[in-house]
Amino acid sequence: MLNRLKPVLENKAVAKIGQNMKYDMLVLAHHGIAVQGAAFDTMIASYVLHPGRPSHGLDALALEYLNYKTTTYADVTGTGRKQIGFDEVDVQTATDYSGEDADITLRLKLNLAPRLAEQGVEALFRDMEMPLMEVLADMERTGVRIDASFLQKMSGSLEGDISSLEEKIYELAGEKFNINSPK
Known part of the structure; x- marks a missing residue:
C-alpha cells in the first residue's frame, strides 16, 4: 500500500496538510518514503499562535477550535493491560479513526490559517517554522555528530x-x- 502512496507523498507539487507532520515524516522515512511538499502542520500553527498553551495535540485543538470531541487513540486501542497495537484494531475502526483525524486536521487548517494571517505570524509560520520542521526531522533521522x-x-x-x-x-x-x- 505504501508503494502506491509513495509517488504522491514524494511529490513536492502535491501539498500535504497534517498534524505533527514531523512524526509522520520520520515514520514514512523508516519505510523509504521521503515526504515532500509539507505545506501546513496544524500542531506548528497552534504553537506559533499560542506558544505557551499546554497542548497542541489534535484532540485539544479540535475541542478548542472546532468544539468537537475526537475519538482518541485510547478509545481505539484501549488502555492498560487491555491495550492493543493499532495493527490489531479492526479495519473499519481504524478507517473511521484515521478518516476522522484527516477530516479534523483539514478543518483545523482552514480555521488556523486565517488566524496566522490575522495575528501577523503567517510569514514566521511559513518561512521559519515549517522549514525548521523538515530540518528537525532530518536531524532526528540521521542524528548529529558528537566530538x-x-x-x-x-x-x-x-x-x-x-x-x-x-x-x-x-x-x-x-x-x-x-x-x-x-x-
Missing part, C-alpha cells in the same frame, strides 16, 4: 572550575556544607 573527545576535555575543565568555585564558597562561608542542598 566525544572534546566533550570529555570540557567535562574535566568544568569539574576543575566547579571545584575551585566550591572552595571559594567554603572559604567565604567559613565552613564546609552541602552546596547542592536546596535549604
Whole structure:
C-alpha cells in the first residue's frame, strides 16, 4: 500500500496538510518514503499562535477550535493491560479513526490559517517554522555528530572550575556544607 502512496507523498507539487507532520515524516522515512511538499502542520500553527498553551495535540485543538470531541487513540486501542497495537484494531475502526483525524486536521487548517494571517505570524509560520520542521526531522533521522573527545576535555575543565568555585564558597562561608542542598 505504501508503494502506491509513495509517488504522491514524494511529490513536492502535491501539498500535504497534517498534524505533527514531523512524526509522520520520520515514520514514512523508516519505510523509504521521503515526504515532500509539507505545506501546513496544524500542531506548528497552534504553537506559533499560542506558544505557551499546554497542548497542541489534535484532540485539544479540535475541542478548542472546532468544539468537537475526537475519538482518541485510547478509545481505539484501549488502555492498560487491555491495550492493543493499532495493527490489531479492526479495519473499519481504524478507517473511521484515521478518516476522522484527516477530516479534523483539514478543518483545523482552514480555521488556523486565517488566524496566522490575522495575528501577523503567517510569514514566521511559513518561512521559519515549517522549514525548521523538515530540518528537525532530518536531524532526528540521521542524528548529529558528537566530538566525544572534546566533550570529555570540557567535562574535566568544568569539574576543575566547579571545584575551585566550591572552595571559594567554603572559604567565604567559613565552613564546609552541602552546596547542592536546596535549604
